[in-house]
Amino acid sequence: MIDPRKLRALLRAVIAGLCLAASVPPWGWWPLAFIGIAMWDRLLSTAKPRARFVRSTVLGLAWFAPAMLWMVDLTAPGYVIAVMLFALYVGVAGLAVPGRSSRSWVRWLALPAAFTLAEAARCTFPVGGVPLATTAMSQASAPLGQIARVFCAIGVTFAVAVVGVALSALWERRHLLGAAALVAVLALWLLAIVAPSGHEIGTINAAVVQGGGPQGTRASETNPRDVFLRHLEATNLVTTPVDLVVWPENVVAVEGPITANREDAELSALAKKLDTTLVVGITEGIDSSKFANASIVYLPDGSSGERYDKVHRVPFGEYVPLRSLLESVVGTNSGLSLRDAVAGTQPAVLHTPAGTLAVAISWEIFFTNRARDGVLHGGQILLNPTNGSSYWLTQVQTQQVASSQLRAIETGRWVLQAAPTGFSAIVTPTGDVVQRTSISEQAVLQQTVALRSGDTIATVIGPLPIVWLSVLFVALAWWFATNRFTSLRSKLRPQRSVKNRGPAKSAI
Incomplete structure (x- = not known):
């Protein structure tokens, strides 16, 4: 019998994926992209690696199955293969997020970066990439779309994921971190507005x-x-x-x-x-x-x-x-x-x-x-x-x-x-x-x-800086999530000196 808790988690993953699907054209309900990412983060927060992969893959299936439905008429087998393959990309992104870390901020550091890398991979491999139903498309007519002037469309994807993480942080009552993430995206948007545009x-x-x-x-x-x-x-x-x-x-x-x-x-x-x-x-x-x-x-x-x-x-x-x-x-x-x-x-x-x-x-x-x-x-x-x-x-x-x-x-x-x-x-x-x-x-x-x-800045630098920044953030998140960070912190912490201690008493 299926554990009701696991079933509820999979249902939430489906809803999160449908939110992402509904955010892209032709529907274009762009705020749902933020909600989908926030729900994904909640699904990863206490999950073991296998659960992170399964839940993320289910999210991907619910995202791409409706958003790429046009492909059925072109090639039904190709549609099935494409939906499953790109869902696996999201599944791998879920694995790349340290879901069981006791520090939520570590997960929030990794999630936007992992999601961005999954989208970048989908735009590149296989056969040169298939950049359809992307998160960036959902924001083309929305305010965050202007970030493409600075960091290309892949930068828009990163910004969407950061907003989703901010909503998740606010849900956890981590108001300071949530507000800081929103302020960072707002600052990036303001930079895009005043950035050179030719x-x-x-x-x-x-x-x-x-x-x-x-x-x-x-x-x-x-x-x-x-x-x-x-x-x-x-x-x-x-x-x-x-x-x-x-x-x-x-x-x-x-x-x-x-x-x-x-x-x-x-x-x-x-x-x-x-x-x-x-x-x-x-x-x-x-x-x-x-x-x-x-x-x-x-x-x-x-x-x-x-x-x-x-x-x-x-x-x-x-x-x-x-x-x-x-x-x-x-x-x-x-x-x-x-x-x-x-x-x-x-x-x-x-x-x-x-x-x-x-x-x-x-x-x-x-x-x-x-x-x-x-x-x-x-x-x-x-x-x-x-x-x-x-x-x-x-x-x-x-x-x-x-x-x-x-x-x-x-x-x-x-x-x-x-x-x-x-x-x-x-x-x-x-x-x-x-x-x-x-x-x-x-x-x-x-x-x-x-x-x-x-x-524009985007024309000069291209999409790779955001890709490499995402790689760095995922690597940092895992370093923080492991004992290496804890051991380094303990080594750097100053040791308390013990003064005026008398001679040790001998045991009798």
């Missing part, structure tokens, strides 16, 4: 084109020419004069070089007609096993400009990791994609008459360092051409908008997100979404946006 060097009139069409469709079910024509039609909604027009990712799908296909001449004529810089997402079939995914520029005179080929590809979407091994096990007719995208090698930037454009194609916007690469190479505005038309529900699309908000705050740049069926969006350097389309509608988002220069 400066405006000019303005352009920009238009984001969304061709519209049904959501939840696969490329194999769609005529590429229909998608292209819908975007040509939608571009008629652009008001001239316009300096920059942005089309979504891979809405031009051709075999062979784009220059050998009729779409090249049509796009050239469109750019010349609008007298604008046109940035278009294309895929080019190279051969039976490879293709390219790129953003290319058409100049106002109709000639071709620069191109950027996507660097960070979607695993199992744009390439199959360990393809030869998997095909030897499941066969070549297993449903795996037959072609792999060729990864780009050039900086994520396009030099155009409209300005120097940083580019993060689709999946790349979820990664701090991809947007950072473009800005460090001179990007004055950040483009995110994407394509989420094949995804079920709106979880990925809303989380992508949240990622665009975080990248805007991190880099101090406007972000133009273009999607064929939604969501397309325009985001300010402070992370405010000033325009956003609906799903499946045909629309153009157009307004004056600023070209900006100068680096």
Whole structure:
């Protein structure tokens, strides 16, 4: 028979995980992230190592199962594997917290750091990371999201965990420690508000084109020419004069070089007609096993400009990791994609008459360092051409908008997100979404946006300082929790001298 106390603990772990799930888009109830972390800390406070691991893993399952539900339609086995794997990351984070320490402050030192390391690991491994349903996304529209300007999105994760620990400390009536943690986060937020965010060097009139069409469709079910024509039609909604027009990712799908296909001449004529810089997402079939995914520029005179080929590809979407091994096990007719995208090698930037454009194609916007690469190479505005038309529900699309908000705050740049069926969006350097389309509608988002220069602190230092700080805090917590700290403290404590003691009495 299951111990009722253990059952209650597991139920609390489920509730804590559901709080974290509800805090991220599309739900976005961001204060629940703090409550979820506080509940997690209470679950770890007196738990043995096995209980810490089990409770934390259950929390992770309750977090990722609903927050990554969209993946069921893409790959049901992959959904199960991803949820279980990332839940184990949280389980390991629970083990990394000294739960049975008699000093609560030791646990509170470790918990934010361990949680941050689990999120950092999820954004890195395996297959380059899967940074979906992250804690930082939950704060993209909340006050703490501004901390990304200083310590990147991973710093936002750390701050959320500190607030959760502060709530737990207040629950334990450790008011001084709880208040100190809240004051530290407030100070960090104030630093982010006044920290450098770049400066405006000019303005352009920009238009984001969304061709519209049904959501939840696969490329194999769609005529590429229909998608292209819908975007040509939608571009008629652009008001001239316009300096920059942005089309979504891979809405031009051709075999062979784009220059050998009729779409090249049509796009050239469109750019010349609008007298604008046109940035278009294309895929080019190279051969039976490879293709390219790129953003290319058409100049106002109709000639071709620069191109950027996507660097960070979607695993199992744009390439199959360990393809030869998997095909030897499941066969070549297993449903795996037959072609792999060729990864780009050039900086994520396009030099155009409209300005120097940083580019993060689709999946790349979820990664701090991809947007950072473009800005460090001179990007004055950040483009995110994407394509989420094949995804079920709106979880990925809303989380992508949240990622665009975080990248805007991190880099101090406007972000133009273009999607064929939604969501397309325009985001300010402070992370405010000033325009956003609906799903499946045909629309153009157009307004004056600023070209900006100068680096934020986050752009300069990147995410690694918070990662290494977290490693240090976990190590310190375990040192404090062990006898090494106690023995060192006893050695440093001054010994009392005994004076005027008489001779010892002999025993009779």
